[in-house]
Amino acid sequence: MKRQSYDGVVLTAPVTVPYVRYSQETAHWWIARALRGALDKAGMSPRELDGFSVSSFTLFPDTPVGLTQHLGLTLRYLDTIPMGGASSVVAARRAARAVQAGDVDVVACVAGDANRIDSFRRLLSSFSRFSMDAAYPYGYGGPNANFALLTDAYMAEYGATREDFGRIAVAQRDNALRNPDALMKKPLTMEQYLSARPVSDPIALFDCVMPCAGAEAFLVMRENEAERRGLPFARLDGTIERHNAFPDDPIQLRGGWAMDADELYEMSGCAPGDIDLMQTYDDYPVISMMQFEDLGFCAKGEGPAFVRGHDLTIEGDFPHNTSGGQLSVGQAGAAGGYLGMVEAIRQVTDEAGPTQVKDAARALVSGFGMINYDRGVCSAAAIISGGNA
Amino acid sequence: MTSPLKPPKKKDPQKRSIVPTLPPLGRSRAALGLTVAAAEGRFALQHCAECGTVQYPPRDACTHCLSVELDWRDTPTGGTVIAETRIHASPDPYFRERLPWRMGTVKLDAGPVALAHLHGDVGRGDRVRLSLHLDKAAQGVIVALPTERTDVMEDDPLMRSLTAHPRHRRILITDARAPVTLPLIHALQKAGASHVFVGEAEAWRRWPGRAAIAALENVSIMPLDVTDADSLQSLAGEIGGKTDILINTARFIRPGGVLGGDTVFARDEMDVNVLGLMRLAQSFGPGMAARTADGTNSAAAFVNILSAHALSPDPGYGVFAASQAAARSLSQTLRAEFSHSGLRMMNVYVGPTDDEWHQPLPPPKVTPAALARSIVDGLIEGLEEVYCGDVARDLAERWRRDPGVLERELTGGGA
Numbered sequence: 001m002k003r004q005s006y007d008g009v010v011l012t013a014p015v016t017v018p019y020v021r022y023s024q025e026t027a028h029w030w031i032a033r034a035l036r037g038a039l040d041k042a043g044m045s046p047r048e049l050d051g052f053s054v055s056s057f058t059l060f061p062d063t064p065v066g067l068t069q070h071l072g073l074t075l076r077y078l079d080t081i082p083m084g085g086a087s088s089v090v091a092a093r094r095a096a097r098a099v100q101a102g103d104v105d106v107v108a109c110v111a112g113d114a115n116r117i118d119s120f121r122r123l124l125s126s127f128s129r130f131s132m133d134a135a136y137p138y139g140y141g142g143p144n145a146n147f148a149l150l151t152d153a154y155m156a157e158y159g160a161t162r163e164d165f166g167r168i169a170v171a172q173r174d175n176a177l178r179n180p181d182a183l184m185k186k187p188l189t190m191e192q193y194l195s196a197r198p199v200s201d202p203i204a205l206f207d208c209v210m211p212c213a214g215a216e217a218f219l220v221m222r223e224n225e226a227e228r229r230g231l232p233f234a235r236l237d238g239t240i241e242r243h244n245a246f247p248d249d250p251i252q253l254r255g256g257w258a259m260d261a262d263e264l265y266e267m268s269g270c271a272p273g274d275i276d277l278m279q280t281y282d283d284y285p286v287i288s289m290m291q292f293e294d295l296g297f298c299a300k301g302e303g304p305a306f307v308r309g310h311d312l313t314i315e316g317d318f319p320h321n322t323s324g325g326q327l328s329v330g331q332a333g334a335a336g337g338y339l340g341m342v343e344a345i346r347q348v349t350d351e352a353g354p355t356q357v358k359d360a361a362r363a364l365v366s367g368f369g370m371i372n373y374d375r376g377v378c379s380a381a382a383i384i385s386g387g388n389a
Numbered sequence: 390m391t392s393p394l395k396p397p398k399k400k401d402p403q404k405r406s407i408v409p410t411l412p413p414l415g416r417s418r419a420a421l422g423l424t425v426a427a428a429e430g431r432f433a434l435q436h437c438a439e440c441g442t443v444q445y446p447p448r449d450a451c452t453h454c455l456s457v458e459l460d461w462r463d464t465p466t467g468g469t470v471i472a473e474t475r476i477h478a479s480p481d482p483y484f485r486e487r488l489p490w491r492m493g494t495v496k497l498d499a500g501p502v503a504l505a506h507l508h509g510d511v512g513r514g515d516r517v518r519l520s521l522h523l524d525k526a527a528q529g530v531i532v533a534l535p536t537e538r539t540d541v542m543e544d545d546p547l548m549r550s551l552t553a554h555p556r557h558r559r560i561l562i563t564d565a566r567a568p569v570t571l572p573l574i575h576a577l578q579k580a581g582a583s584h585v586f587v588g589e590a591e592a593w594r595r596w597p598g599r600a601a602i603a604a605l606e607n608v609s610i611m612p613l614d615v616t617d618a619d620s621l622q623s624l625a626g627e628i629g630g631k632t633d634i635l636i637n638t639a640r641f642i643r644p645g646g647v648l649g650g651d652t653v654f655a656r657d658e659m660d661v662n663v664l665g666l667m668r669l670a671q672s673f674g675p676g677m678a679a680r681t682a683d684g685t686n687s688a689a690a691f692v693n694i695l696s697a698h699a700l701s702p703d704p705g706y707g708v709f710a711a712s713q714a715a716a717r718s719l720s721q722t723l724r725a726e727f728s729h730s731g732l733r734m735m736n737v738y739v740g741p742t743d744d745e746w747h748q749p750l751p752p753p754k755v756t757p758a759a760l761a762r763s764i765v766d767g768l769i770e771g772l773e774e775v776y777c778g779d780v781a782r783d784l785a786e787r788w789r790r791d792p793g794v795l796e797r798e799l800t801g802g803g804a
Contacts, residue, residue: 120480121480124480129417129446130446132413132415132416132417133416133417133420133446133447134420134445134446134447134503134504135504136413136481137412137413137526137528137530138492138504138505138506138530139479139484139490139491139492139506140412140413140476140479140480140481140484141474141476141479141484141490141492142479142480144476145474145476145492148474148476149472149473149474149493149494149504150472152472152473152474152513153471153472153494153513156472156513156514197477198475198477199477199478200474200476200477200478201474201475201477202474203474247452250471250494250496250502251471251494251496251502373446373504374494374502
């Protein structure tokens with residue numbers, strides 16, 4: 001069956017609460033600030049809001065149900081998306097359908113997480129049952145070790161070099177230098193990238209994100225509602241979502257995008273060549289490279305040649321992770337899964353300020369989440385375009 | 390290639406011993422099947438009873454057909470390393486002390502993919518033999534080993550942490566007079582033990598094999614009586630800080646059932662076989678448990694020899710079997726108490742031994758040399774449950790299948 005369009009529904013009011021390396025504040029605090037920021041932009045009071053979608057790892061013992069009372073919200077749509085890096089795309093596509101069907105008027109999609117000293121270690125220790133049973137007892141390298149294994153296999157299979165991954169990290173740092181909210185504020189050279197201290201071979205320091213605290217948000221509403229409020233908005237042209245794709249692949253050299261990319265472009269009525277900028281989920285460069293391949297910007301295994309042949313900076317021919325991405329802005333837990341979406345909404349509505357890509361009309365946002373055992377299980381992607389495109 | 394371990398230097402008793410830390414301990418109920426198999430030295434994974442799919446990591450339902458009938462079965466051990474890494478940073482205190490740590494992704498011939506510890510002699514692209522071992526947290530972990538033996542492969546630091554290999558270790562055998570003791574000394578020395586202490590109760594009583602043991606190099610006969618707490622305390626004061634492996638060979642055995650049994654013998658059986666184990670554990674256990682991270686000659690294992698009839702009694706040796714069941718139960722509590730330190734509690738189950746107390750029984754009977762070999766193999770493999778000889782293996786298998794039926798068979802109900 002042909003999928004229905006998201007006509008009449010828009011994404012608007014993108015908000016980033018600037019990240020902090022360590023913070024004593026709770027997830028509730030961070031989420032409240034992001035929600036307040038988005039509602040302020042839209043000129044709405046919390047009492048008016050009737051839909052809420054939350055992603056967070058650190059709300060315990062609360063769930064988003066607890067947040068309704070905590071934040072004083074009276075809702076008829078409440079969702080929680082526990083999909084880490086895939087959260088924003090999944091939150092947006094679900095909210096869009098509910099808004100489109102009239103089940104709800106406005107959904108605030110919010111992700112936020114706390115980061116206190118030692119909270120990352122404690123978060124890891126209860127992440128998943130397979131991790132507890134079959135990953136942590138083997139050196140407890142966390143996601144670094146998982147992605148080291150994927151990177152090692154990818155390099156062996158396709159002849160990628162450390163320098164190829166370095167191109168992604170170095171270009172993102174260039175972008176981050178324009179973003180006043182990025183935690184990384186010093187330039188990064190290829191030489192520094194290559195000589196950084198090893199973390200889990202072949203991964204070194206600048207392949208890894210820095211865990212931090214922060215929050216991101218945007219609103220999903222009907223197009224006429226956005227117009228009535230005078231809000232710049234982005235349309236949702238197409239989306240895909242997939243979990244546990246290719247379970248028989250012995251190691252992850254491709255993600256679920258490879259199953260669904262054709263559908264994404266068909267639904268969006270465009271091709272990879274029509275994309276003005278791309279926001280990948282970049283907790284390690286290797287996974288960004290796989291997204292270039294699996295979403296059709298080059299063939300499988302040609303990711304290394306692709307990054308050698310393109311300029312990934314804001315002013316380059318393939319603007320990528322224009323805010324600096326998680327590698328240079330920081331990874332605020334589940335907000336890491338929102339960073340690209342919120343930046344993409346800003347880009348296509350010409351609100352990105354210092355990181356604005358010229359004439360950015362159409363953006364591809366892709367998400368990747370949850371190392372349940374040996375690979376990321378969730379993948380998702382969306383193509384969005386500016387309201388006037 | 391693994392580099393051979395050097396004999397450790399003498400320790401400065403003034404220096405602080407490293408406090409033992411443990412690798413991650415938490416496991417789901419299903420994953421404990423790995424630990425049970427590792428304790429016995431088997432490579433077992435879950436197999437779907439309906440469609441045969443081999444599962445890993447352990448699950449509660451088949452990943453192919455959703456059947457919940459998953460059996461733990463011995464599984465082909467072949468595999469190929471498809472990715473490897475050397476971890477340089479870990480937030481876990483145990484691994485942090487041991488960085489860098491190598492691990493990898495292994496595609497098993499049986500189907501699934503496993504993250505595994507990598508022996509130093511294997512890497513990406515290599516064919517490997519997988520095995521399950523108990524780690525310091527006493528949980529089963531998968532290890533990728535070379536398919537063929539490599540030089541001193543057991544000296545790899547990973548393998549030292551997963552086994553109780555006697556090499557460079559100092560061992561206390563509690564009863565010099567036990568028939569197994571002399572072959573056990575030989576087997577331990579062959580495996581590289583640096584010193585063997587042998588306990589002797591009532592030294593004034595002459596016994597035939599003494600001269601042979603006394604003449605051995607790097608062997609010391611020490612006064613030790615498991616029924617005498619004072620003798621144990623004083624010996625522990627002398628050698629407790631250098632006892633890396635303790636092997637309890639003391640046992641008291643008399644044939645006969647309950648109705649015609651002599652309670653004086655019964656009391657001796659309980660005193661030696663049950664309370665003796667408790668006294669040994671109390672005098673040597675805490676010191677050993679504090680020294681499990683003490684380098685090459687760290688404390689590694691407490692070994693207890695049990696009759697396989699600890700599982701289900703032979704009425705011909707009724708009271709003795711009762712003492713063995715009680716000792717087994719104590720050993721399981723001790724295992725729990727030692728688990729916080731990484732000290733291994735190894736039980737060696739044995740069928741009738743070829744000695745004077747089993748003289749009228751038909752074969753097969755376990756010779757002292759065979760028992761000695763099982764004990765040392767168990768230490769080298771790092772096991773916690775060892776079945777020595779056909780009778781013990783057969784009894785354990787029947788007990789696992791149906792303890793009720795086994796009891797009836799042993800008490801005369803079987804055809």
